Amino acid sequence: MRFFSLFVLFGAILSGCAVNSANRLSVDQSMDMKREKVAINYFLAEKKINYIETLYRVLWLETKSSSMDFSGIWNPDDLLSDVVSSSIGKLDFDTSTLVSILDHDVVNDYRKALKIDYIKNSIGENPQIPGVKLAPPNEYFKKYPDFDAFNTLSEALLDKGYSYLFEYLASDIYGNAPGYGMVIVTMPSQLRILDLKQKKVIWSNITTTHEIYQMGGDLQKLEHNNLEKLKEAILIGVNEVVAQDRLSPMLLNKVSDNSTN
Amino acid sequence: MRVTILILIVLLFSCSSIDRRGDIENANLIIGKSTKQDVINSIGLPNKVEIKEGNEFWIYSGKELNSDFFIPLPVGAKKVSSNTYRVYFADIGHEIKYDFEPICVCVFNKEMVLINAFDPR
Numbered sequence: 001m002r003f004f005s006l007f008v009l010f011g012a013i014l015s016g017c018a019v020n021s022a023n024r025l026s027v028d029q030s031m032d033m034k035r036e037k038v039a040i041n042y043f044l045a046e047k048k049i050n051y052i053e054t055l056y057r058v059l060w061l062e063t064k065s066s067s068m069d070f071s072g073i074w075n076p077d078d079l080l081s082d083v084v085s086s087s088i089g090k091l092d093f094d095t096s097t098l099v100s101i102l103d104h105d106v107v108n109d110y111r112k113a114l115k116i117d118y119i120k121n122s123i124g125e126n127p128q129i130p131g132v133k134l135a136p137p138n139e140y141f142k143k144y145p146d147f148d149a150f151n152t153l154s155e156a157l158l159d160k161g162y163s164y165l166f167e168y169l170a171s172d173i174y175g176n177a178p179g180y181g182m183v184i185v186t187m188p189s190q191l192r193i194l195d196l197k198q199k200k201v202i203w204s205n206i207t208t209t210h211e212i213y214q215m216g217g218d219l220q221k222l223e224h225n226n227l228e229k230l231k232e233a234i235l236i237g238v239n240e241v242v243a244q245d246r247l248s249p250m251l252l253n254k255v256s257d258n259s260t261n
Numbered sequence: 262m263r264v265t266i267l268i269l270i271v272l273l274f275s276c277s278s279i280d281r282r283g284d285i286e287n288a289n290l291i292i293g294k295s296t297k298q299d300v301i302n303s304i305g306l307p308n309k310v311e312i313k314e315g316n317e318f319w320i321y322s323g324k325e326l327n328s329d330f331f332i333p334l335p336v337g338a339k340k341v342s343s344n345t346y347r348v349y350f351a352d353i354g355h356e357i358k359y360d361f362e363p364i365c366v367c368v369f370n371k372e373m374v375l376i377n378a379f380d381p382r
Contacts (some may be wrong), residue, residue: 048307051279060332060354064325066279068306072317072369073297130326130358177278217279223305225299 012211024253025193025203033193033251036163038095040088042080042238043111044187045118046172047071049230050129051219053177074227077111080238084168087242091251095166102156113149116173135171141190141204154196156204165194168242173234177217185222185233186210205250209237281305282323285365288378295375300367308361316376326369330354 002192018195025033048069054060059186098107121136157165170189177183191205215221222230240246284304295303300319307319333350341347368377 025340051277053277055277060330063329063331064279065327065329066308066322066325068308069319070306072307072310072319073301128329131361217278217326220281220305221278223301223330226301 006193008103017188023203023205024250025252029202030252033164034092034094037161038088038093038164038166039098039101039157039162040085040159040166040168041098042077042084042106042168044076044080044170044172045115045135046133047075048086048132049173049175049185049222050126050132051175051177052128053217054179056179059065062247063128066225068231070227074231076126076231076234080168080234082165083235083238084166084242087244088166088247088251090166090244091248093166096162098153101162102153103143105238106153106156110149110153110260113147116143117145117147119250122171126176135188136205138204139189140202141169141192141206142195154194156215158196163195163197165196167192168238173230175219175222175230177215177219179217181214181216183209183213183215183217183219183222185213185230185237187234187237191241203250207241209234211236277325279325280323281321281365285321285323288365290367290375290378292375292377297369297375299375300375303364309366314370317369319362319367319369321367322359322361323364324359326359326361328357328359330356 046073048067050067052063052065052066055064078097078099081099085095085097098110112113118136119133121140122132122133123137126132126134154165168189168191170187172187174186174188175183176186187209189207189209190204191207193202194200213221213229213233215229222233265288281304288300288303290300290303297319304321308322311318311320323343330358331352332354334353335348336351337349338346339349363381364377366381367375
């Protein structure tokens with residue numbers, strides 16, 4: 001019961017974070033964005049799932065952790081860029097994914113450099129899982145990127161007539177088995193919009209996805225059938241984060257509000 | 262009483278879905294035929310993936326990287342009402358960090374077919 005309460009508390013804290021950190025585009029910014037073309041990028045820095053499981057040993061509890069690499073079998077970046085592009089497009093923005101606009105090499109170079117930049121700016125190692133780096137601090141996502149591969153990408157996008165870049169950024173995925181047969185898949189993420197002409201971040205929002213399954217606490221079931229449940233959890237979570245009813249108050253602000261970055 | 266003891270024993274030795282050493286030792290993989298999906302279904306995802314000379318190396322340690330024990334030990338009690346006591350516990354558990362020690366490496370070619378599997382120790 002103790003862990004269930006902790007889980008509920010954790011969920012409440014996360015929800016609180018999402019609400020508190022939400023900001024809104026001004027009407028002018030929103031209208032400007034609608035007049036221009038918007039490039040979309042979903043990016044998962046580490047193609048890994050970090051497992052944490054709690055085992056009840058009668059007189060004590062044991063928490064084991066590990067990290068699994070799925071880069072050899074699944075790269076969600078392009079698929080989920082399509083999902084995000086489709087959802088943002090429903091808000092009447094003219095969206096296209098990076099890979100549909102630019103040469104794959106330019107996009108891949110940018111994503112590789114972004115991963116390095118992510119690791120360089122990480123707030124440190126996860127104390128529970130050796131070797132796993134935590135995401136950069138929130139301030140990182142509010143600062144306009146300044147590294148060669150980004151500058152190349154930015155220039156290429158401007159040349160193609162794209163003035164904005166909407167990014168859905170995640171560091172890695174967590175699979176948690178806290179007990180009661182639950183398996184919880186979470187993906188802490190950051191959303192941001194870059195104004196490529198003005199060279200500034202005009203909006204950012206911290207968020208997370210979390211899907212709960214009853215799997216008898218067996219984390220390995222996430223991997224069965226070509227990672228079926230893992231993929232499902234991430235797809236559902238991303239769809240919820242970029243759902244129209246969630247994003248429209250922030251991106252289609254109808255009330256004059258200057259509370260942007 | 263016997264049922265209770267049985268439940269306690271089952272809980273004490275309940276399996277970990279992170280510890281896959283047994284799966285790795287008993288894996289039935291066929292060189293030249295098994296695919297990445299077969300390997301995942303049999304022993305799960307690797308801990309690390311490396312690419313060398315066009316081949317992909319999936320590296321398994323088969324066990325956790327960290328184990329943290331929470332062991333509550335009653336260290337005192339205080340009477341708070343006529344029939345209620347507040348009991349104090351100390352956590353005497355400890356944490357164990359394991360070095361990454363590969364016990365299995367699966368090698369795939371570009372067609373995603375298993376071309377080698379070995380114990381690097």
